[in-house]
Amino acid sequence: MKRVMLFAAVAAISLSSCVSKKKYTELEAKNKEIQDLLNTATVKLNTCLTEKEAFAQQIDFLKKNNSDLINNMGNLTTLTTKGAENLEKSLESLKEKDLKISRLQDALTKKDSVTLALVTSLKREVGIDDPDININVEKGVVMISIADNLLFKSGSYEVSDKAKGVLAKVAKVINSKPDFECMVEGHTDNVPIKNAVLLDNWDLSVKRATSIVRVLEKELAVNPKQLIPAGRSSYVPLVENDSPANRAKNRRTRIIIMPKIDQFYDMIEKEMKNLEGK
Template sequence: MKHPIIPVAILFSGLLMTGCVSSGKFKGLQLDYDKLQTEHRDLGQKYQQGQLELAEGRTRIKSLEEQLAYEKANNAQLKEAYASLQKSLDNSINQNSQGNVNISKLVDEINASNKYIQHLVNTKNKSDSLNMVLTNNLTRSLSREEMKDVDVQVLKGVVYISLSDNMLYKSGSYEISDKAGETLSKIAKIIQDYRDYEVLIEGNTDSDPISKPNIRNNWDLSALRASSVVQALQSTYGVDPKRLTAGGRGEYNPIADNATANGKMRNRRTQIIITPKLDQFMELIDKAPETDTVNTVDGM
């Protein structure tokens, strides 16, 4: 919006042309003229500012309208999703009521399963504790010199006692050496203290073929060495033979590379493997809760 300043300028010029004007009036007119120009300039600036604010307001309104449209569309989708979930819930309720599910029986079976799981956990903890005590007792009973030829480990609840052939047998033979007697006696005492454990004696060799008239191959050598240890534990140290098993694995269960002398030495070993009796595991299975659980719901 623009104010008419030109007529004021014309009037001012007319007054000058029509005659003499006193200096006082002239100054007054001059001041009025300057004031009008200032007001006109201020109004012009306000007009431009107003136009900018109007444009910003229109932009903001458009943005709000777009946001409102988006929220309306989103609200419609939520209503559809809610309706779908409500329908699914209604169907589930109807199917459950039609299926005649015995909730009380399900809860009882879940509780029985939980008790069985806790029983297994307690049994495993007990077994782990016994294995740890067994291992500690064994390692404490062996001298530092004996520990060089004996390796004791507990893996997955089973105790492995690995004996080097240098300590156990005469060279190239399955006969037990005199040197092994004291060590075997200590191991036998531990085995006697834990009568609820089975004992597997497992012979292992390196990959070098054996050349003896009474030994055909490494299968024979490994089995004969395991048998010698079993018979020593039974005859010399009084271990119940019903707890003992002898087995040979030949060269087919290596723990090191047979390409090196050190690897071959590690592979030539006899392992005494101590495990809980099989009937104890079967007892755990017998204690498992019956699996007469209703796994399906009619109509589902």
């Protein structure tokens, strides 16, 4: 009996030992599988952590870049605003200059129109058929050139009766333009002259100019404030004084009718200063 029980005990122990070994093997295999999974998970975790750190750096970079872009946009907006303001000021200044130039051109155009009307009026009043009378526009003013043989006797500064008829027509036009001035210029040839009254051609040219001015003022009722006598002697000839015919052409009186110089040029100067100041 004892032997049977001992055998049974040994068998039980042996069976128990066999089951534990099998279970152990299974557990060991399971443990290895779990360890492999853990190792794989660890690797993945480390990879994720590395990627996370990289992403975090990238996010920081993007945040900084975004901040810089926002700041640059603000600066750009400021610059764009200032640029727009400067452009607007430049355009406004350009408009003002254009306006000044336009006013200046209008003034010149108006003056030219008045000059043209004046020439037409003079040609109608005085006539254009007389070869001793020439009416034209030079340097923006109306000029009436009258040969001396129509105005004076040779070497004289006394105005002839025939000349007074022509001067009356000129006076009519001058009187219709009270804001205009009338300069009377005496011109001679280069033949010297000297007598008890006249010292030289300067004297003759000036006295002829003042004689015509006196006729315009005293006999033809031209306002003396509009009149300017001037003598040019022989120094502004039309042609060379190399023949009797040419000397006759140079002996002349020139009547210049023009807007009052001070008023017109004051306006021009003012507009030009405004242009330069912009």
